[in-house]
Amino acid sequence: MLTNNNIAVTGLGVVCSLANNINDFWSALLNDSCGIKNWEDLKHLDFKYTHASRVENFECDALQRGFLFSVAAIDQAIQQAKVASQEKWGLFLGTTMGESAAFEAIAEKNKTLIPEDYTGFGICKRLQQKYPKIKTFQCFATACAAGNYALNAGLDALRKGDITIAIVGGVDPFSKIAMTGFSRSRAMSPSGICKPFDLDRDGMILGEGAGFLVLEKVENATKRNTNVLAIINDCALSCDAYHPTAPKPDASGIIDCFNQILKNNVLKHSKIDWISAHGTGTKLSDQSEAKAISNVFKAYKPYVSSIKPKIGHTLGAATAIEAIVSVLSIQHNTIPHTINHTNSEFDIRIPKQPVYTEVNHVLNCGYAFGGLNSISLFSSWN
Amino acid sequence: MELNWNTYETTGNTEADLAKKFVDAIHVENNFEFYGNQTAVCFITLNAGTFSSIAFWENALEHSPRFANPGIFPWTLANATSGYIARKFSITGPNYTIIDNRINEKQLISNFKTDVLKYSIKNVFCVYWDIKKTNKQFSLIAKWSLILA
Numbered sequence: 001m002l003t004n005n006n007i008a009v010t011g012l013g014v015v016c017s018l019a020n021n022i023n024d025f026w027s028a029l030l031n032d033s034c035g036i037k038n039w040e041d042l043k044h045l046d047f048k049y050t051h052a053s054r055v056e057n058f059e060c061d062a063l064q065r066g067f068l069f070s071v072a073a074i075d076q077a078i079q080q081a082k083v084a085s086q087e088k089w090g091l092f093l094g095t096t097m098g099e100s101a102a103f104e105a106i107a108e109k110n111k112t113l114i115p116e117d118y119t120g121f122g123i124c125k126r127l128q129q130k131y132p133k134i135k136t137f138q139c140f141a142t143a144c145a146a147g148n149y150a151l152n153a154g155l156d157a158l159r160k161g162d163i164t165i166a167i168v169g170g171v172d173p174f175s176k177i178a179m180t181g182f183s184r185s186r187a188m189s190p191s192g193i194c195k196p197f198d199l200d201r202d203g204m205i206l207g208e209g210a211g212f213l214v215l216e217k218v219e220n221a222t223k224r225n226t227n228v229l230a231i232i233n234d235c236a237l238s239c240d241a242y243h244p245t246a247p248k249p250d251a252s253g254i255i256d257c258f259n260q261i262l263k264n265n266v267l268k269h270s271k272i273d274w275i276s277a278h279g280t281g282t283k284l285s286d287q288s289e290a291k292a293i294s295n296v297f298k299a300y301k302p303y304v305s306s307i308k309p310k311i312g313h314t315l316g317a318a319t320a321i322e323a324i325v326s327v328l329s330i331q332h333n334t335i336p337h338t339i340n341h342t343n344s345e346f347d348i349r350i351p352k353q354p355v356y357t358e359v360n361h362v363l364n365c366g367y368a369f370g371g372l373n374s375i376s377l378f379s380s381w382n
Numbered sequence: 383m384e385l386n387w388n389t390y391e392t393t394g395n396t397e398a399d400l401a402k403k404f405v406d407a408i409h410v411e412n413n414f415e416f417y418g419n420q421t422a423v424c425f426i427t428l429n430a431g432t433f434s435s436i437a438f439w440e441n442a443l444e445h446s447p448r449f450a451n452p453g454i455f456p457w458t459l460a461n462a463t464s465g466y467i468a469r470k471f472s473i474t475g476p477n478y479t480i481i482d483n484r485i486n487e488k489q490l491i492s493n494f495k496t497d498v499l500k501y502s503i504k505n506v507f508c509v510y511w512d513i514k515k516t517n518k519q520f521s522l523i524a525k526w527s528l529i530l531a
Contacts, residue, residue, distance in 0.1 A: 046446045096459060098481075103432060107439035115432040119460070121481040138489075139481040141431070141460035149478065156496050177439050180447040181455030238419060239477035241468040244456040253474060256419065264500070369456060370465030372477055 005159045008221045008228040008381065011081030011214030012324045013073035013169075016311045017053040017207060021076060026328050028310070029336045030354045035311050036205050038192060045176070048183050051192030053207035053312030054174050062101040063111075063118065065173035067126045069210035074131070074167055081214035082226050083133075083165055090163035091127055091137035092154040093171065094146025095120040095316035100175030120316075123171065136163065143368035144278070144313065145237075146170050147211065147320030148376050152235035154215050164220055169212030170320030178315060179206050185245060187282050196279030196306040197286050197350055199343040204280040207312025211321035218381065230330040232323075233377040236261040240371030247288035253373040254292035254365075261363065261377050262296075270300040273359045274335045276322045278367045279306025280313055285367065290346035301349040302363075305338040319366035319374065326362040326378040333359050383491050385508070385527040393521045396454075397434045400513065400522045401463045405470045414471075414528060420504045422475040422497055424490060425464035427511040428483045433520065434458045463511060475501055485510050485525065494529045505530050 012022050017035025019025035028035075035053040042050040060068045070093070083089075097103070102118035105111040116122065120139035128134045136157075140149035147170035154166030172178075182188050182204065189195075189203035221228050236257040240248040247254075262269065278289055293304060307325055314321055329335055335355040344350060360380045367373050390407055394400045408414070434457035442450035456462050461479035468477050476497060490508055497503040510525040 046448060048448045097431070097435065100435065103435040104439045107436045107443060115436065116428050116483070119428065119432060119481050121428055121483065124481075141479045141481050142477070143459050143461055156493070160492065160496075176442075176447070177435050177458055180442045180450050181438065181452070181458060183447065184450055184452035184455060237476040239423070239465070239468045239474050241465075241472050241474050243469075244462065244465060256474075260501075368461070369459055370461045370477065370479075371468065372461070372465070 006218040006231050007155050007158050007215050008218045009213050009230045009232055009327050010216055010221050010226045010228060011077035012327060013076030013212045014321060014324055015055060015069045015072045016209030016314060016321060017055055018311055020072060029307060029325065032339060034339065036192065047179060049188040049190060051205050052174065053205055055208055063099055065101060066099045066171045067123050069173060070123060070127060070171045071130060073169060073210040073212040077212045077214045083214065084224055087165040088135050088163050089133040089165045089167055090154065090157050091124060091134045092150040092166060092168045093120055093124055094140045094142065094150035094320060095123065095170060096141065096143050096146060096172050097175055097178065098123055100173060100177050104176050142372055143370060144315050144318055145366040145368040145372040145374040146316035147318060147323060148235055148366045148374035150320065151232060151323060151376050152237065155232055155235060158215060158217055164216060166215040167212060168215055169210060170317040171210035172208060172315040172317050174208040182206060189281060193340050194281040194309040195340040196277065196281045196308060196338055197290055197344065197346055197348065198341050199345040201281045201286060204282050205312040207314040209311065209314040209317045209321060211317050211324045213323060228381040230327040230378050231381050233265050233379055234261055235374065235376040238373045242371050245369050246284055247367060251288045251292035253371065254289060254367065255295050257373045257375040258292060258296040261375050265377060267361065269297055271361050272302045272363055274329055274362045275302055275304045276326050276362055276364045277304050277306045278365045279308055281308060290348050293348050294346065303335050303351050303355055304348045305336055305351055307336060309338060309340045319364060323364050323376060326364045329362055330359045330378060330380045333357060335359060385487050385529060387525045387527045390524045390526065391522065393519055397430065397457045400520055401466045404524050405467060416471045416473050417504045418472060419474040420502055421473045422503050422506040423464050423467055423473055424478045424506055424508045425511060426480045426482050426485060427460060428481060429513050430463055430511050431458050431460035433513060433515055475503060490529065498531055503531065
């Protein structure tokens, strides 16, 4: 361990296609519900693939959808954490594209907008106005690993004592640009069914959403008499430096992250109860991830599952929402299953039903275009 | 610790062009040593990816989303350039893309110190990237610095 300063997770908030609050979200993860649908509007726009996982019943200005998702998730998280007024907040946001609808509107020439106002920086500025206790913020545009990058920065700022409360999360509203791009990259599922690690998997489904966590030092939470839901120990980062979009075939970057996090935190392999996988359902990404897991976990095989068949790939929000699921898994001693999984291609242990077992250590994985690899570690407290 | 910043300016037709010209110039003009997973990249930008995002959706509107030019898509991501830098210099350490309108030296140095402890980092290649678009031409002002352990 780099430091003895344990960092607690004391609040959680989520917005995604399954639910707009933590309790409903957790229930939906444990049953067979799925937020993926076929969308007529996408058909009319001449998209080749028209399945997506979008948030319904959330009417808002399309240009502020990311900001408003964030507000909805942050409000839940700070309410649960019962954050005191004298605390010094820092905001750490991960996003892939920010308010993608603004870039689409500029291209459609139906609005005069300044693009920079709609990046993740713009979202952070608006969040700072909404929550004046935010003294400092950082925005990471590290694609589908952005949530873990934000977690890493929040963890570091708390340990250094720069802030007392870290509001950490990720957001990406639905993006027609991403929908087009993943389709043209042949990453989308023609069947509309996301099947991570399955022999018959045929691609990913795009999602949207936001996930935010409140982090603080355990001693701060204890002093405030706030529940410690779990602790976040560490986050490991690496880069493949191999290809703009494809993962490195030998998975060495991911393997480095696994080894680094186990070594730095003095954890035996057998102590890992669950790997919350990136599990997009694409041929190459799943192959590379499974290869890394098999390589690192040889004698002992932890459970591995992905929630993307339920909520789609929420891009910059993905590792933040999956961090929330990691915490919930520890809180409830339950490992969510992977739906749509029938024929395993890899030698990894994928639960087809929720697993009710003691959960003490969870690894939360996210990989991204640009060759980014990221893994965060969550543990039970007491 | 104070950082020495160098400036590089160029123009190009796409964000991919700008990244290539920048990396080529760094290759030619400098004799840097990078150390694989013991080097990090820290790329700071307010607008990388935004122009490609707009261009990609314009292309999709012109040709239909079914036939949009897939080559533009990776450059819609703000971290495309930092990934390109990593590939060209074989840098496999942490690769940060921070969206900001300024260079926060104090933050960069603080992050570097953490990464020295955590990853035994020997140096960090820091790049501040500011793109302007006039008509169909892009101009780039890049500032770069190397933080050494």
